[in-house]
Amino acid sequence: MNEPRSLLIVTADDFGLTPGVCRGILQAAERGIVTTTTALAVGPAFADHVGALVSSGVPTGAHLAAVGEDPPILEAAEVPTLVDRRGRFPVSWRQFVVRAATGRVDADDLRREFTAQVQVLRDAGVHPTHLDAHQHLHLWPTVRDVVVRVAVDQGVEAVRVPWTRSAGITALAVRRLATSLRRHVERAGLRTTATSAGMDDAGHLRRDRLIATIDTLRHESPPSAELGVHPGEAVDPDRLRYHWGYTWPLELDALCDPDVAAHVESSGFRLGTFGDLPGPVGSD
Numbered sequence: 001m002n003e004p005r006s007l008l009i010v011t012a013d014d015f016g017l018t019p020g021v022c023r024g025i026l027q028a029a030e031r032g033i034v035t036t037t038t039a040l041a042v043g044p045a046f047a048d049h050v051g052a053l054v055s056s057g058v059p060t061g062a063h064l065a066a067v068g069e070d071p072p073i074l075e076a077a078e079v080p081t082l083v084d085r086r087g088r089f090p091v092s093w094r095q096f097v098v099r100a101a102t103g104r105v106d107a108d109d110l111r112r113e114f115t116a117q118v119q120v121l122r123d124a125g126v127h128p129t130h131l132d133a134h135q136h137l138h139l140w141p142t143v144r145d146v147v148v149r150v151a152v153d154q155g156v157e158a159v160r161v162p163w164t165r166s167a168g169i170t171a172l173a174v175r176r177l178a179t180s181l182r183r184h185v186e187r188a189g190l191r192t193t194a195t196s197a198g199m200d201d202a203g204h205l206r207r208d209r210l211i212a213t214i215d216t217l218r219h220e221s222p223p224s225a226e227l228g229v230h231p232g233e234a235v236d237p238d239r240l241r242y243h244w245g246y247t248w249p250l251e252l253d254a255l256c257d258p259d260v261a262a263h264v265e266s267s268g269f270r271l272g273t274f275g276d277l278p279g280p281v282g283s284d
């Protein structure tokens with residue numbers, strides 16, 4: 001009898017960020033190994049491209065944002081602890097964490113804004129398969145608790161738990177936060193994968209690195225895993241705003257490479273989505 005194949009969810013993040021990212025994600029789902037995406041309701045390109053996303057049928061999670069320099073869905077006066085004087089989110093997680101650690105972020109502001117972002121997706125015809133946070137912000141305890149609550153309140157059955165295999169103090173802190181996030185997710189009766197990858201090489205999963213990451217997951221033999229990726233088209237002037245150093249078009253090429261798809265198959269994985277995850281231990 002054949003051994004059961006491990007579930008691999010390949011998630012393309014940041015739908016709505018730019019036109020080229022939106023189109024690249026849909027190409028990677030149509031021609032490559034991407035099985036799901038996450039949508040930024042606050043993304044500058046979201047409104048213009050969500051129709052194509054809905055038409056594609058690609059399963060979509062909510063990429064909840066409290067960072068990224070865009071304005072919130074709600075008015076700034078409704079979520080004052082989340083925005084700067086311009087009414088925009090902080091640029092990065094580092095700025096947010098400093099504010100949160102000093103008690104300057106109101107969890108109720110987060111809950112209202114995240115709920116509004118989920119509602120924007122639903123109003124556009126997207127029914128979120130799972131929740132996570134832009135720049136993995138839901139690792140932070142205040143955000144973690146809000147994301148888990150919003151998932152339960154909104155009937156979203158799964159939450160991403162990121163993971164790092166890097167060395168160093170920062171990586172150790174991330175693993176501790178991730179372990180706590182997993183515990184809270186499972187206590188709430190929500191689903192998540194047994195492990196994940198893509199955080200350590202975010203934006204740089206060119207063909208060789210992508211294959212190496214799949215090999216790492218294969219050697220760990222998890223029952224399920226999520227691989228986070230960031231494809232995008234080569235010509236995308238709007239992307240100049242973001243100084244992340246990501247190689248979006250090279251990831252798109254790698255994700256659509258038939259040899260990569262063959263490697264996933266030979267590694268014993270079956271491609272799927274968050275809807276294919278079993279319920280948490282103890283659930284019906």
